[in-house]
Amino acid sequence: MIPTSFEYLRAKNLKDALKAIGKNTKVIAGGHSLVPLLRFRLAQPDTLVDIGQLQELKGIKKAGGGMKIGAATTYRELLESKELGTLYPLIAEVTEHIGDLQVRNAGTIGGGLAHADPAADMPPVMLVLDATFLLQSKGGKRSVAARKFFKGPFTTAMKPNELLTEIQLPALPKGAGMAYASFEQAASGYALAGAAALIAIAKGMITRAELAFTGLADTPFLAPAAAKLVGTSGDELISQVAAAAVAGVEANDDIHAGPEYRTHLATVAARRALTQALERAK
Amino acid sequence: MVVAESRAAARDALDLIDVDYEALDAVVDPEKATQKGAPELHKEVPGNVAFTWKVAGGDAAKAFAEAPVTVEQRIVQNRLLPTAMEPRAACASYNPGTGQLTCWVTSQNPHIHRFLLSVMTKLPEHRIRVIAPEVGGGFGSKIPGYPDEALVSFASMELGRPVKWTEDRSENYKVTIHGRDHVEYVALCGTKDGKITGLRTKVYAGLGGYASTAAPGIPTILHGLMYSGPYTIPNIEGTIYGVYTTTTPVDAYRGAGRPEATFLLERMIDLYARKIGLDPVEVRRMNLIPKDKFPYTVATGITYDSGNYQGALDKALQMFDYKKFRAEQAKARKDGRYLGVGVTTYCEICGLGPSQVAGAVGFGGGLYDSAIVRVYPTGVVRAYIGAKPHGQGEETTFAQILADEFGIPVESVEVVAGDTEATPQGWGTYGSRTTAVCGSAVKVAAQRVKDKAKKIAAHLLEANEADLEWKDGKFAVKGSPDKGKTFGELALMANVAWNMPPGVEPGLEATAFFDPSNFVYPFGTHICTVEVDVETGEVTILRYIAVDDCGPQINPMIVDGQVHGGVIQGLGEALQEMAVYDEDGQLLTGTMMDYAIPKASQMPKVETAHTVTPSPVNPLGVKGVGETGTIASVPTLVNAVCDALAPLGISHIDKPLTPARVWAAIQQARGGAK
Numbered sequence A: 001m002i003p004t005s006f007e008y009l010r011a012k013n014l015k016d017a018l019k020a021i022g023k024n025t026k027v028i029a030g031g032h033s034l035v036p037l038l039r040f041r042l043a044q045p046d047t048l049v050d051i052g053q054l055q056e057l058k059g060i061k062k063a064g065g066g067m068k069i070g071a072a073t074t075y076r077e078l079l080e081s082k083e084l085g086t087l088y089p090l091i092a093e094v095t096e097h098i099g100d101l102q103v104r105n106a107g108t109i110g111g112g113l114a115h116a117d118p119a120a121d122m123p124p125v126m127l128v129l130d131a132t133f134l135l136q137s138k139g140g141k142r143s144v145a146a147r148k149f150f151k152g153p154f155t156t157a158m159k160p161n162e163l164l165t166e167i168q169l170p171a172l173p174k175g176a177g178m179a180y181a182s183f184e185q186a187a188s189g190y191a192l193a194g195a196a197a198l199i200a201i202a203k204g205m206i207t208r209a210e211l212a213f214t215g216l217a218d219t220p221f222l223a224p225a226a227a228k229l230v231g232t233s234g235d236e237l238i239s240q241v242a243a244a245a246v247a248g249v250e251a252n253d254d255i256h257a258g259p260e261y262r263t264h265l266a267t268v269a270a271r272r273a274l275t276q277a278l279e280r281a282k
Numbered sequence B: 001m002v003v004a005e006s007r008a009a010a011r012d013a014l015d016l017i018d019v020d021y022e023a024l025d026a027v028v029d030p031e032k033a034t035q036k037g038a039p040e041l042h043k044e045v046p047g048n049v050a051f052t053w054k055v056a057g058g059d060a061a062k063a064f065a066e067a068p069v070t071v072e073q074r075i076v077q078n079r080l081l082p083t084a085m086e087p088r089a090a091c092a093s094y095n096p097g098t099g100q101l102t103c104w105v106t107s108q109n110p111h112i113h114r115f116l117l118s119v120m121t122k123l124p125e126h127r128i129r130v131i132a133p134e135v136g137g138g139f140g141s142k143i144p145g146y147p148d149e150a151l152v153s154f155a156s157m158e159l160g161r162p163v164k165w166t167e168d169r170s171e172n173y174k175v176t177i178h179g180r181d182h183v184e185y186v187a188l189c190g191t192k193d194g195k196i197t198g199l200r201t202k203v204y205a206g207l208g209g210y211a212s213t214a215a216p217g218i219p220t221i222l223h224g225l226m227y228s229g230p231y232t233i234p235n236i237e238g239t240i241y242g243v244y245t246t247t248t249p250v251d252a253y254r255g256a257g258r259p260e261a262t263f264l265l266e267r268m269i270d271l272y273a274r275k276i277g278l279d280p281v282e283v284r285r286m287n288l289i290p291k292d293k294f295p296y297t298v299a300t301g302i303t304y305d306s307g308n309y310q311g312a313l314d315k316a317l318q319m320f321d322y323k324k325f326r327a328e329q330a331k332a333r334k335d336g337r338y339l340g341v342g343v344t345t346y347c348e349i350c351g352l353g354p355s356q357v358a359g360a361v362g363f364g365g366g367l368y369d370s371a372i373v374r375v376y377p378t379g380v381v382r383a384y385i386g387a388k389p390h391g392q393g394e395e396t397t398f399a400q401i402l403a404d405e406f407g408i409p410v411e412s413v414e415v416v417a418g419d420t421e422a423t424p425q426g427w428g429t430y431g432s433r434t435t436a437v438c439g440s441a442v443k444v445a446a447q448r449v450k451d452k453a454k455k456i457a458a459h460l461l462e463a464n465e466a467d468l469e470w471k472d473g474k475f476a477v478k479g480s481p482d483k484g485k486t487f488g489e490l491a492l493m494a495n496v497a498w499n500m501p502p503g504v505e506p507g508l509e510a511t512a513f514f515d516p517s518n519f520v521y522p523f524g525t526h527i528c529t530v531e532v533d534v535e536t537g538e539v540t541i542l543r544y545i546a547v548d549d550c551g552p553q554i555n556p557m558i559v560d561g562q563v564h565g566g567v568i569q570g571l572g573e574a575l576q577e578m579a580v581y582d583e584d585g586q587l588l589t590g591t592m593m594d595y596a597i598p599k600a601s602q603m604p605k606v607e608t609a610h611t612v613t614p615s616p617v618n619p620l621g622v623k624g625v626g627e628t629g630t631i632a633s634v635p636t637l638v639n640a641v642c643d644a645l646a647p648l649g650i651s652h653i654d655k656p657l658t659p660a661r662v663w664a665a666i667q668q669a670r671g672g673a674k
Helices: A014-020 A034-039 A075-080 A082-087 A089-095 A101-106 A109-115 A122-129 A224-229 A237-246 A259-280 B007-015 B060-066 B110-121 B147-159 B169-175 B258-276 B280-287 B309-319 B322-334 B355-360 B394-406 B434-460 B487-496 B556-575 B628-644 B659-669
Strands: A007-010 A025-028 A047-050 A060-063 A066-070 A132-137 A140-145 A150-152 A163-169 A177-184 A191-202 A205-214 B049-057 B069-077 B089-095 B100-105 B128-131 B163-166 B182-190 B196-208 B235-244 B338-347 B369-375 B381-385 B413-416 B468-471 B474-477 B509-514 B523-533 B538-549 B607-610
Touching: A014 A047, A014 A132, A014 A163, A025 A034, A060 A082, A066 A082, A075 A082, A075 A089, A075 A101, A075 A109, A082 A089, A089 A122, A089 A177, A089 A191, A109 A122, A109 A163, A122 A177, A122 A191, A122 A205, A177 A259, A191 A259, A205 A224, A205 A237, A205 A259, A224 A237, A237 A259, A259 B659, B060 B182, B060 B196, B060 B235, B069 B258, B089 B147, B100 B110, B100 B147, B110 B128, B110 B147, B147 B163, B182 B258, B196 B258, B258 B280, B258 B338, B258 B628, B280 B309, B280 B338, B309 B338, B309 B523, B309 B538, B309 B607, B322 B338, B322 B523, B338 B628, B369 B394, B369 B434, B369 B487, B381 B394, B381 B434, B394 B413, B394 B434, B434 B468, B434 B474, B434 B487, B434 B509, B523 B628, B538 B556, B538 B628, B538 B659, B556 B607, B556 B628
Parallel strands: A007 A047, A025 A047, B100 B128, B196 B235, B381 B413, B538 B607
Antiparallel strands: A060 A066, A066 A163, A132 A140, A132 A163, A177 A191, A191 A205, B049 B235, B069 B182, B089 B100, B089 B163, B182 B196, B338 B523, B369 B381, B369 B509, B468 B474, B523 B538
16 A cells, blocks of 8 residues: 655646646645555556645636636535535535545545546536536647546546646526436445436426436446437436436446446436436426 | 565565466355365365364254245355454564564454464464554454464564564455355244244355464354254254365454354244244244243253343334334335334354363363452552453453442553563453453452452451451441441552561452353344335335343443444445455455445444343353344344345345345346346
């Protein structure tokens, strides 16, 4: 449980950090994902760049009809933000699922997303909210949609010299309802299968429906089948959509749950999340 | 072995070693390991069967031939990882000048480790000092001798410097002993009206790759001898195979053999009750050993000390309205909800134990324990004990025994354990023995001290010893309490010795070695209710009630703490804990991310209550309570879940009852895919 030796660089500002990161470096903020990898020597960086204290990367701000969250904002800070809780109650709801009190005090939203654990709770929320991630490097910046960010287990669209600096949440349709349902693996607390849903209605008819999964496959993914709900009142169709959403997905198989059970749980989670999101939509 | 100036350097050095391993064929399942064609681990052990042990009483063959009802079940006792809060550690310091080795070890039994170290290092035993400092839990995993303390001792002797080794959690999971790991074939027979007449078992008990220190005793004397449980089962026959597999050694883990025995028996009784259409509580009640039959010798040949099993059952049923629950259950089933109840009546063998029995069954050590009670001139007291509490609280419990005995504040007593240089020969803390055996040694030593104090009091009061009585913390002549001598006054006189009775030596201390005449047999009734979500297989515990009888309680809070911890640990075994190996012998549950010890948020409130039936085999009348929780709770939970799923035709699911397993059983019962 002792990492290989590495240089430690505590960045003074964002520019400093961007200059330092690149090949054979790892970025650390809360450390809850990275430190176990270091201790098991699964990650053996030459240099660790600490961005945990950079105020430039912290904070939750209103932007247009949406919000911007600094990547180094802790889970605790997400829970404490009344504005975020009002506009995106789903984020607070899901954040309560993440780790325990100590993890939430230190862990950051950007760190968790960049780590891209295929069973993490936050990625499917970013997918249904259609968030955009701001990536910066010393050469410049670019935006990548959350829906194009997660490439595989612990693999993202980020290049080695890029840093996730900001999560941008677009304005939501008025009165949209959101929900998350998951089944936790008893040891790790990560999702065996989980589903996030967003539904907007107008005059009793669904105008927008989004559904995303975590834990089920090698990466969190958005399920296009949810679109079938648009133009309907939902109800019985929800079960069909939940089943269709996981059809053909190659489900994970491990000692905790086989593919068949995982797929079944994902269907149940999808149905529960869609049903609750519909109930919450106004 | 790598020895370095720092842990980090040692870890880096490990990466520089390249080992070419020749992979041998593996077999990880104890039943499969005995089958033809299985790879054999040791040349001298054909078929991997290290031993075959049999227990028999009555005539089981006849009972089964004649019984109108028989139930049979294959049961798997999932392999468990003890997961003491503190992993193991050892530090050795050899002094070449004096030839003395001091070894700090995370030990439940420092005197056993001293003996084993003497054998392994070839140093004379009196030149070895083992110190077990405050140890962060054990659950049995810190009983055995391990290579690690021998290796640091060897390294220190070679280098003439202290050498320390500490295990991390992953190493702890890989190399510290595991628990349980049985495959059992069990049959129970009886009459149509609920009288159990016979029990038969065939057990493949996994030992891992090598026999650990106490391993052979676990599935045999601590398991097979308890097949009668609290019941009058006249005919019993068990065959236990101790089997080597390509896995980490299996040894004593909280309960050690008795949880497996209680589980198989309680599971079979529920299957039997269901088959004959009787209520499982009534079947239990009609087979319990009557309270006026103690001491009672069961078919396996052991004699239970005392008991009132009906009393504990009645008390539990007073706390839980069984009839009302059955009515709620019936109503819920109509609404498509699945509620279930499990009721366990258990007894167990602990307070290890009579040394003669240890010898007779081939255990290499003794099982008595010891205490030195030393009184200082100012009347404060220290007890040096042979056992080694590591979280059980006997530092407090024993201080209470002495404070009560001497009429002094509990703060005036200190209990010292763990240093072989200070404490008398003892056998450690395990098998729920410490209070029953070592506590009794404390009590006997205290009585010896008090007897001497009484002689001094009689001398000072110029009275006959026979005329003195101990009252309100003083020895005084009966009828003249004002002129008494307190324990403190007598302690001072004994230690300054200016005015001692003729022929009485100065000083006030006594040593006692207590070897009990029998084991103790605590018992009780546990009740659990659950709801199962048949869509997902999730089990929710609604209520958990534990009524236990460990005789008189010296510290009720500690007793309740033991019950709470034990029950939760057992519910972990029943619901979510399982060590998994792949077919090549790789441990797949190597971290806490994959091995699910119970978390507070996952567990129910435990409602505790007690009955009090003293044991006649020790001066305190106490029975053990360290393991009753893990012994009783596992079948209670599993029986509740199987009861909930009875309408689906489900009679048995192997633990742990993870949602995945429960769901699979439901799918299978409904004729769907597995």
